Amino acid sequence: MLPDPRYIAYATAIPPVLGFFVLVFLTAVTLLKGRRTPANRLFAVLCLLGALNNADLAMLSLITDGERVLAVERLIYVVFVFSLPVYIQFVHRLLGIMGRRWTERLAWLLGFGLLPLTQTDLFIRGLHRGARGFVAEAGPAFHIFSILAGCTLAYCLSLLVQGLGRSADNRERNRLKYITAGVGISSLLIALNILPVIGLDIHPMGGFSFVPAAILAYGILRYDLLDAGAVIRRGIVYSILVLLLAALCAAGLSLIHVLFVRNGFHDVAATSLLLALMMVFLFQPIRERVQAFLDRLFFRGGYDARRLLRELSGELASLKHSDEVRDLLFASISEAIPVGRFFLLVRDAGTGRFRAYGRGEDSAGLEDMPPDHPLALLLEEAGEPVSRSQLDEEAGVVPGGESPTAFLDAYRIDLAVPMLSRNRLIGAILLGQKRSGALFVHEDLELLDTIANQAAIAIENAAGYEEIERMNRELERRIEERTAELRRMLEEKEQTQQQLIRSESLASIGQLVAGTAHELNNPLASASSLIESSLDELRERPVEGASGEVLDDLRFSLKELRRAGSIVRSLLDLSRQTQTYTEPVDLHAVVDDALRILYNSYKLLPVHIERRYAADLPRVEGNFANLGQVFVNIVKNALDALPGEGGAITITTATDGGREGNRVSVSFRDTGQGIPDGRLVDIFKPFFTTKEVGRGTGLGLYISHEIIKRHGGEILVRSEGGQGTEVTVLLPARRMP
Template identity: 45%
Template sequence: MSGNAAASVCLYVLPAAVGSLVFFALMIVSLVRDGRSIAVNRLFAAICFLGALINADVVVVALVNDNELALKIDRLVYLLFIFSIPVYIRFTHVYLGISRRLLEKATLGASAFMLLFTQHAVFISGHQEYSFGRIAQAGPMYCLFIAFAGIAVVYCMALMVAHLVAATDNRRKNRLKYLIVGFGMGAALIALNALPVMGIPVYPPGNFSFIPAVVLAFGVLKYDLLDLRAAAGKWFFYLFFTGSLAIVYLLILYILNLAAMSLGTHNPLVISLLLALPVVLIYEPLKKAIRALVERFYFRGRYNYRHVLKDVSHTLTSLLKLEDVGRYLVDSVYSALNLSSVFLVVFDEEKGDAAMMEYRGDTAAEAADRFREVTGPVTEFIEEAGRVLSAADIERSGMSANTKEKITGFVKRFDFVFIFPLYFKNRLSALLMLGDKISGDLFTPEDLELLTTISNQAAVAIANAAGYERLANVNRDLERRVEERTAGLVRAMEEREHTRQQLIRSESLAAIGQLVAGTAHELNNPLAGALSLVESSMETLSENRRDEEYLDEVLEDLAFSVKELKRAGGIIKSLLSLSRQTHETNEPVNINAVLEDALRILRIRYKNRDIAITKELAPDTPVLRGNTAQLGQAFINIINNAIQALPDSGGSITLTSRFVEEKNSLLVHCRDDGCGIPPDRLQEIFHPFYTTKQAGEGTGLGLYISHEIIRRHEGTIHVESEWERGTTVLVDFPLERSEQ
């Protein structure tokens, strides 16, 4: 064979070899992958096998030099290929869900009848030599077979076109389009091989059947024509391109070898190897470039998915509300994968029913209403399976017919193709149901990997959000209870404060009332003396009107009367000052005047006893901001306690006031040398109703009220006492007080 002839033959068989490789790879895919229906997969594999067989026949017949052997091979191939028509029709019926067994049996019988003639000249009489290579020569029965095949192709394509027109979803439309292009064009091209077989000198159109075969392969893998679990491997494309390159490489070596032989070279193999060296050098880079092209073209979505996964992961961890998690998850999946519908169901941890539903898509809202009818069967089936399920998985499951009917009816009604279970700590927390891609594309392995990862992260986010909501509910309940109790406590505190104010006022009035009798006696003495002198002066003046001798005596009596009246006025002023009931605690107070008023009020208590009152009042004490009446009440109680602590024989009381510049405070000390207080009782003296006096002699509120008044003025009161040696009460007032 000359070099030119060899090159022509290689170009002739190259497309057929590629077609055989493609059909063979498709056959392997349909058998290895666990498709939706064993019958569909086997029929598809059978058609692919026959396609690979007829293309391989073209290659072998063209390369075999022995004509008789080539004829035998041709006739043997048709022992199987004669049944391509009934297989083709049966596949179309099963794939479209049509039952026409009578037609299928008729075509099978017709093929069996023609089988009887395949090994005789009436079917293939011999071979014809064309410029492109050798091809079979048709007999009468072969022409009948071709006519039969043409009718079958038209019939099957008509069925597929009718179903394409009736299809409503994009996924099914895309599947049917690829089947029409792949099977229809492929079958038509193979059938057109009848032209050169019957003597018409044209290049065999069937050699180009690899083109629709590649289209069909793309549809099988990208649009899941056979429901291959939506995860067809990249290895098919790599096998196809690598195999095609290998075939081209071997054919180039073959052509170079034949060319070297035609030139009379003694070592043609060495020459051809040297000439093929450049091909070897570019083979590996070319293969890598083709693989990179496949990655970018067929699986180009995965590069975006990394970005999507990063964004979704970051956002899910920041969401704390269940509604926000569900809304974001559904929106992200819906937009990222461009789906027709997404439906999320989150289950209540305690009740087990649907706690929240989130959906996108035209039919998802209706699915939310219908899901409650199948909640039990769906969750039981998902928990039993424990993995991602496709619609095909549900159809193949071994569940009871009634349960399967409910679930498949729900899934098919709303065109859900995948159900992703979301587990947290081995507990089913949610379901994510997905519809088809709007484009009709297949869910790639990268899609499933993305969705699985997002589902796992969403399960954690849902659990966290649910826990946060439970915690928020507990907090709200606690806050409500605290508010209720706080309101009650506020009321109690207000009542307590009101009662305390009432108690202070009552005690103050009671103390003033107790002093009224003595004060009245104090007032009576100067008033009686003044009245007597005034009356005496009036008599003297009336009897001796013109006698100036008595004038000096009258003036002296009147001066004494004025003095006594002023003393009475001072007593009344002190009473008024210390009995005035106001709540103002920011009026200017002269602490020395308060102490003087308190002593004046209490004078009736000590004037007839041998009690020495010593006043060490600093004249330069600054003004204190407070309530004069309340401070007077406090010191009346303190001084009165000191008077009562002295024995009947008398004693001494020392009142001291001074300004402490270092502390910017005013100190008042009241020291007596009375009986003192036992050490074990010092801690109780400021408690209300605590008293050491006999029954009926005290209420036990004096020091308590004084303590409260001083505390309200932001001061402190401290008692130092030694039993049977005396007591000192120390009061400290800050001159700078906080905002009232």
């Protein structure tokens, strides 16, 4: 038994009807919600032409009036002969080919040349009835059109394949891939409709153009190639929802008919109310399930977004420093969405500029972004992820001449996600192309937008915590400064008190010294006078047996008595804090004199004293006796510091051209036991001594220090326990007149 012809006709019409609806849907979306670009407009025209071709195929199968079919067939080709120039123009605009306008003009010229022939037998001679419906019979002009269509198709497909091979941008590559698969293959299938017209008994292949058209719709839906993905998503959701509800309604009517109408129940109002209630209760659950199914089918990334957000939210809430927040964002986003380039922009609270951060090689050569940069203003206004392709269409050039895309181009950024807090931009997540070559899907954008919002809060919290830490450090620093100042004031107070006590002690000692010195002056003067008289008498009346050595001793004794008188006067000066006369002093003579005074103290000891005198040592302006007293004290201390087995004392003089100008230095270095570090700070204090009880008063170095200070010099002491001591006296050199 042969199949019913009507069944064959209906079955043959199903593919072109599906293709018609898919292509009309793409046309409507492109015109209503797509960008107003030349390529998109031409794409819409191509989809409309494809829809007309599918409508023509369905008509050939369903309409039984041959004359009407022939009239409609010829009328459709009035439009369809211009599909060739439209196809060429679309490919040229899509690939940015501007140097081949002559091919477009030639195609339009050929289209207008074929236009008057479409209504004659030269184009379509007539129709014949086949098993699948009417089939047009080609005329000579149709064969010319077929050859032109084949050449156009080959030319355009070759351009698309070449453009796909040259494309380095993920978005452009995916766009060309789906357009090549969708438009290219659809055009090829539609072009194969020529075969039945020229006499081949095969099924019209153009009816299956809905398959590549559906592939193209999938690409647009998944990757938002026309930037109308949200519209398409809603359209598909509600289209499927309407179909499901219609099916449920039909099933409900059938069930009501079986259960009630056959049993004599004909209440239409009750039936309608029952169906309406069923639709109300089923609408939302079905819509949610359809939406979830489409999201799983089209918009899922290669990660668990909920788990990632849950983990990231918990970690962000616990971080207290901005660098920790940045590190977590780098790690989490890079793991979920591997990209070639990844940067963060974070507003600096101090300067207001956006600081750029990267990882590894990406961190080299980063530049900050000013707060009034066009990209920053655009992100703050948009408040949602913005792709590089969107900026090409939506962002213009600011009066200063800088494009919002300049920053993205410099670092090869494909997607910018703003981080907003209270509608104020505090940063941005900048991502390059995916390593896999895929595009960012809807779930990627939702995930990044949510992460950006949470990161904005975390960055502000971290900035607040860091500000509190900074204020705490500043407060601690100020407290430390105040404490140090208070400690210094207390130390000064203690030193002042000690100085007062010392001054009172020295005043008492000074009075005692003054009295003692005054009492010593009389016997010293008497002894000096007696020796002078003896020397005068011996010079006038020499005595037999008196050797020259005796006379030298008397002269030396007189000199020492005079020196003792000078020391007494020095004590008087010290007690009164006055200075006696000054004169040019030869420090070598002062040192030699001090050693001669102490000769009897060390002549029997195993002590070696080495003198290293500088040649042409400048004289100093000072008091010979006072300086001699200083050197005697220093040498005496060095002798006392030497061990019992002896040692060495080295005396060195030199000229020191320090920051104070030309100075003369006299250094005394011994090989004694040294001074412990803890006692060096006290050696110039009065009554301080390291000697045994009864061997020192603790006034020697103090008096020496005061004498040198009155001479405008200083005493430096360097010592290590067990390594000896070096005492250096620095005095200003006498200026030559």
